[in-house]
Amino acid sequence: MESFIYTASPGRVIFGSGSLSKLPEELEREGRQAALILSTSFQAGEAEKVRDLIGSRAVGIFTEAAMHTPADTTERALAVAQNLKADSIVSVGGGSTIGLGKAISIRTGLLHICIPTTYAGSERDPKIFPSIVIYDVNLTTTLPQSHSATSGVNAIAHAVEALYAPDTNPIIKLLAKEGVRALAASLLVIVKDGSDLEARSKALYGAWLCGLCLGSTAMSLHHKLCHTVGGSFDLPHAETHTILLPHTIAYNNPAVPEAMRDLAEVLPESNGDAIEGLNALLNQLRVERALKTFGMKEEDVDKAAAIAMENRYSNPREVDQEKLRELIRRAWAGEPAKTDL
Structure with a gap:
């Protein structure tokens, strides 16, 4: 080991x-x-x-x-x-x-x-x-179902980045996988019935585990981008995480095959593909997929990419500014996440 x-x-x-x-x-x-x-x-x-x-x-x-x-x-x-x-x-x-x-x-x-x-x-x-x-x-129980969905995906993002963090370990990976599994399953119930206490409890449990991952490992490209985009353009926090997550995972996908297998294992309807599983989850949660919906302008895309490149941070794949710009543009437009960057 x-x-x-x-x-x-x-x-x-x-x-x-x-x-x-x-x-x-x-x-x-x-x-x-x-x-x-x-x-x-x-x-x-x-x-x-x-x-x-x-x-x-x-x-x-x-x-x-x-x-x-x-x-x-x-x-x-x-x-x-x-x-x-x-x-x-x-x-x-x-x-x-x-x-x-x-x-x-x-x-x-x-x-x-x-x-x-x-x-x-x-x-x-x-x-x-x-x-x-x-x-x-x-x-x-009074958290709106739509906000429950984006808040839960925000938590899932903590666990996803913990799976490939430079300082991850077997304990954190267990917490991350269990957290994602619990949240993915419970959120699908909550968006249909917000009064389901068992699903609400399971979601809170999953969120706790994902939060432990956030507090125990270094976060990478996804969190850096969310802070850059959300803070610079005053975008809602959970919604920004939700929109960017499939794109940041797709960008890092080639560099973290083990983490992608782990993620695919705990996402429903993944068919062995983490990105497919996440897209299926977001589609079923009926969440917004475009940053422009929340007021980000197309001319902000270049600015966001430049700001995100200003400070170095850990990421399993080298971050290229032009590729990063295209990632942000796709998220701005609400286009599907692709692994071609």
């Missing part, structure tokens, strides 16, 4: 239906008396429920979390935390809220408790792990 190094992700995970009820005792266990609750404006209701649950241990709610964690939003949240003398942060929501919680925690050292309500896996970002993550399937 090959030699490898595996570092387990730190943190405490509480998983299960109704597990949000454990939050008060978790705060007590950590000796925290002044939690600041974070959310977006759209999830202010969930933040209020958390406040009511923990009672006097809540010192306030900040509901201005936004996509890509704007610096001015972080500064305002920091000021609120300091003014209220918060000793902990509780973020309830998706990547925007959890990203804000991480930004505050890394600057202040405050205890960060994440309560994810999507499948994106942002709570496992390697830059800073939260101390506690509470996965309660009941909080995901």
Whole structure:
């Protein structure tokens, strides 16, 4: 067997239906008396429920979390935390809220408790792990079916890149394959019946595993492109991941045959071809496939390719700017992914 190094992700995970009820005792266990609750404006209701649950241990709610964690939003949240003398942060929501919680925690050292309500896996970002993550399937039942699909594919992207990461290992590959298998199967059910709790629970489990992959290995071309395209042109995070994923996999396909076999093994209707399996999954999930739908202009394609080439990063196949430009153009136009680049 090959030699490898595996570092387990730190943190405490509480998983299960109704597990949000454990939050008060978790705060007590950590000796925290002044939690600041974070959310977006759209999830202010969930933040209020958390406040009511923990009672006097809540010192306030900040509901201005936004996509890509704007610096001015972080500064305002920091000021609120300091003014209220918060000793902990509780973020309830998706990547925007959890990203804000991480930004505050890394600057202040405050205890960060994440309560994810999507499948994106942002709570496992390697830059800073939260101390506690509470996965309660009941909080995901109101996630729209269309958003569930793109959020789940976002999580799948973490596992895909972990399969061919330079620092991957047999443990991570097991987590990645199980995560993709669980998400692919459950998302197909959720888009037909968003109230199916068993499918919702399985999707949350898969997202957790895929998030562990994100936090344990180096990400490559796909994540680099998503950050470049999404951040530079203000595109929705999960949708950008969903659109780009088949194209980035197709680009790296020649360099990672083992990873492609592993991926094909866990995707339904793959017929032994990972790209075919992913395309079939996305078609059945009825997700949008073109970046232009979300406001990216054709003249932005060259700019995106140039920005993506600015900083070196690990990737199993050398990245060529002209080929990268064509990859982005195909994603912009919503064309099928091809392995001819």
